[in-house]
Amino acid sequence: MQPVDKTIVEKPDSEIDVDSFKEAWLALTDTHQFFGFLNKFGVSRRQAMRLAPAGYATEVYFDSVKGLLEAVSEQDLDIMVFIGSRGCIQIHTGKAKKLLQSGPWFNILDPEFNMHLREDAVDSVWLVKKPTTDGDVTSIEAYDKDGNIIVQFFGKRKPRIPENEAWRKVVADYLVKK
Template structure:
């Protein structure tokens, strides 16, 4: 095994020499390994014991940090301070105005402290070696607290090979003809809380993209892919506050606030604000849906972007809290900038 590790180290070093600007995630793909495999062989990186709930509950000691969650086509970076997480079985919650996370701990399998030049971070991975969440130190972070956490949670065995395994992430979908469409549509119209939407999909055996097709009339309308960027440009121009949801298998990360500085870089559409960055790969968006969900506070309007495999890439809402109706300025900007397919 040692020879394989050395070989991979050499391959990775050669790759970095030839491709100094390629990120580790893309390097792993090109080398045919997982990102976690490359992190594990880093000389300055330290494997952590898989006590992830305990680690998360001590991240607040770091002070101001940058939280990063991504999937294949969207990256969400939010600066702020963690508060203590609460857990109900495998599901966790970190909720404050800065760092707002929904955690799915059954997808957290490996953890490392990572040093890349001057950048220090904690990075967590699924069993297939894909990153589920990363926490980067900033100039304001407490470096001593970071070192203390490493000392506390350092794994006793650092050279044990990672046992990664493939995860079947294909979306199984029953034929529309086997779905109780009338019952599903009624349940949608009877919703009282957006958080019950996923449970409704499971109850009727409907995939998320299939739900868009089978939704009650006017509750899910496919709009043009360029509409999403146009709406976000309208949000920036009108100084609105929105909510941006981007997730991995193990974490959904939420930004609530403004989206002011917008920039296109090749296929990536970016929000580049001081405390919040989003990177969205436009050419990977297969469809965008304008979705309406009833709640006890009235209709809630979202934009949902999907890839070609039916996976959700990102969701956008107007800023809202339970007990308060949706903002009219959000509904207006969506209406003003939407182009239907």
């Protein structure tokens, strides 16, 4: 069995109809449309961050993500955490209470959810907004050096319910733009 090559090859930005890409981003009505939207334009997730409409993808410092998670814990907010690979995705919805730094690892160590995020594997972190019929949905997305997504954080929400204002406030208060 051969190891999977996880390197993402991006086509040059000059080969993408960026204006149509931005219009299509703004026309999204559900976060689940994002994957198909990327495929339609032949754009990687991280490339999409660079090409996004103004105000819809902003690079932030990794340390500010730790501050955000600490605030989520202190304020007892429910969040959604998506961690995946090509073959599996783990989704946690609930609290993130027990946070612990251990060497290069930033951890959530709750009885119902554990996350071990290796900080030195994170190459970039983005604050991302995606339009939906319920208003914009805000996520925090971390990528490795090859452009693979490592983790996404959202405020807990369900379809037909607007995003939690407390989540938006924490994001606005704790994420520091690069």
